[in-house]
Amino acid sequence: MIKIIDYGMGNLRSVQKSFEKVGYQAQISSNKYEILNADGIVLPGVGAFKDAMKNLQDLDLIDPIYQVINEGKPFLGVCLGFQLLFTESEEFGHSKGLDIISGSVKKFPNNLGLKIPHIGWNQLNIKxxxxxxxxxxDGEFQYFVHSYYVETENQDVIGATTDYGIEFVSSIAKDNIYGAQFHPEKSSEKGLQILKNFGKIVEEQ
Known part of the structure; x- marks a missing residue:
């Protein structure tokens, strides 16, 4: 069973429905015991980094996240949930993240001559x-909505990058930890393929 962590940061039902569409049961939960007993875990989310970390802390979900990852269970962070996996964010001042992957969440520079937030379809450079x-x-399109991007010196974790004035990390894959800055649940057939692939990874554990 895949559990989608509910910590009050949006778009959970669309993720759940997308998993169901590709043949995998997924339940939304904020119960730490249900999350600890899951076979695979998804941390989605939209909104502010600092609020997200506070909500996870208030719901006593931070330690369960560390525990399921340390147990080797497949874990997928999506959009804000992807950013939370990293060390820190500069959104609305400095905020500490989960620090599961070393790296920082930074705002797109204003001098790119591009609209911020980055909204719409863009390509994955699969690494x-x-x-x-x-x-x-390689070059597959996925759907993005974000004003902040991830920067990491840990090249081993980078699964894909995307170009938007700068080249940024748009996906990670390292052991049992996966992440996507884009929204696979909003990315049509090829986005659903990523969720299906994650479901298979969970199934094979």
Whole structure:
């Protein structure tokens, strides 16, 4: 069973319905015991980084997240949930993240001559051969909505990058930890393929 963590940061039902569409049951939960007993975990989310971390803390969900990851259970962070996996964010001042992956969340520079937030379809430059990207070609389009991006010196974790004035990390894949800055649940057939691939990874554990 896949559990989608409910910590008050949006768009959970669309993620759940997308998993169901590709043949995998997924339940929304904020109960730490249900999350600890899950086979795979998804941390989605939209909104402010600092608020998200506070909500996770208030719901006593931070330690369960560390525990399921340390147990080797497949974990997928999406959009804000992807950013929370990193060390810190500069959104509305400095905020500490979960620090599961070393790196920082930074605001797109204003001098790019591009609209911020970055909204719409953009391409993935796939950087590694990983089960999460099976069935996707390099240059595949996914749907993005974000004003902040991830920067990491840990090259081993980078699954894909995307160009928007600068090249930024748009997906990670490292051991049992996966992440997507884009919204696979809003990215049509190829986005659903990523969720299906994650479901297969959970199934194979």
């Amino acid at each position: 590694q051969d990983n089960k999460l990207y099976e069935g996707l070609d």
